[in-house]
Amino acid sequence: EAEVAQSPRYKITEKSQAVAFWCDPISGHATLYWYRQILGQGPELLVQFQDESVVDDSQLPKDRFSAERLKGVDSTLKIQPAELGDSAMYLCASSLGLAGKAQYFGPGTRLTVL
Amino acid sequence: DQQVKQNSPSLSVQEGRISILNCDYTNSMFDYFLWYKKYPAEGPTFLISISSIKDKNEDGRFTVFLNKSAKHLSLHIVPSQPGDSAVYFCAASPNAGGTSYGKLTFGQGTILTVHP
Numbered sequence: 001e002a003e004v005a006q007s008p009r010y011k012i013t014e015k016s017q018a019v020a021f022w023c024d025p026i027s028g029h030a031t032l033y034w035y036r037q038i039l040g041q042g043p044e045l046l047v048q049f050q051d052e053s054v055v056d057d058s059q060l061p062k063d064r065f066s067a068e069r070l071k072g073v074d075s076t077l078k079i080q081p082a083e084l085g086d087s088a089m090y091l092c093a094s095s096l097g098l099a100g101k102a103q104y105f106g107p108g109t110r111l112t113v114l
Numbered sequence: 115d116q117q118v119k120q121n122s123p124s125l126s127v128q129e130g131r132i133s134i135l136n137c138d139y140t141n142s143m144f145d146y147f148l149w150y151k152k153y154p155a156e157g158p159t160f161l162i163s164i165s166s167i168k169d170k171n172e173d174g175r176f177t178v179f180l181n182k183s184a185k186h187l188s189l190h191i192v193p194s195q196p197g198d199s200a201v202y203f204c205a206a207s208p209n210a211g212g213t214s215y216g217k218l219t220f221g222q223g224t225i226l227t228v229h230p
Binding site for chain 2: 004006031033040041042043044045048055056091093095097101102103104105106107108110
């Protein structure tokens with residue numbers, strides 16, 4: 001069964017350092033999403049790609065977060081500099097289309113900022 | 115402004131009985147609804163979905179009901195099994211048009227515990 005791959009699974013960093021997360025969506029899925037989930041809450045969308053183009057990054061803190069999907073396949077989410085409040089689970093999801101299609105999630109990256 | 119709400123933080127049921135998880139939404143632009151199950155330290159797993167043109171969708175032990183007039187959906191699990199114990203999230207996305215197209219808005223989750 002095809003799955004969304006993410007790495008690393010866990011990341012511990014000190015504040016002001018840079019961190020990067022990688023995601024490889026299910027093959028053939030043109031739409032890719034990055035979500036952030038804080039403990040006790042549901043995931044919140046950070047950025048949405050259709051192929052290599054950003055569809056929605058309205059919730060992405062652009063002063064410190066960046067995301068790219070250069071070839072329209074895998075994607076990288078970067079935080080620089082990390083802050084204590086960035087500690088959360090970062091989830092990547094992919095789907096066949098923009099809407100009316102289920103999004104399939106990867107295992108996530110648990111980020112702890114000390 | 116919480117557009118998708120799961121008002122029950124937790125639910126406990128006996129194995130073999132029915133589990134009913136509820137979800138309310140406020141945004142009338144939502145037209146596609148999904149349920150996800152999440153185990154600790156894992157990503158959410160897609161369970162079942164329903165579009166606004168339907169009021170029921172069934173997949174094995176899982177059935178989702180949608181009441182558009184009440185802006186309410188529910189997930190029924192029959193019979194419940196101990197392996198169903200997890201956090202359940204409902205999510206909704208809007209219809210075509212606008213930058214929110216396809217964006218999922220999640221509820222806060224309900225912790226389901228199924229006792230043997």
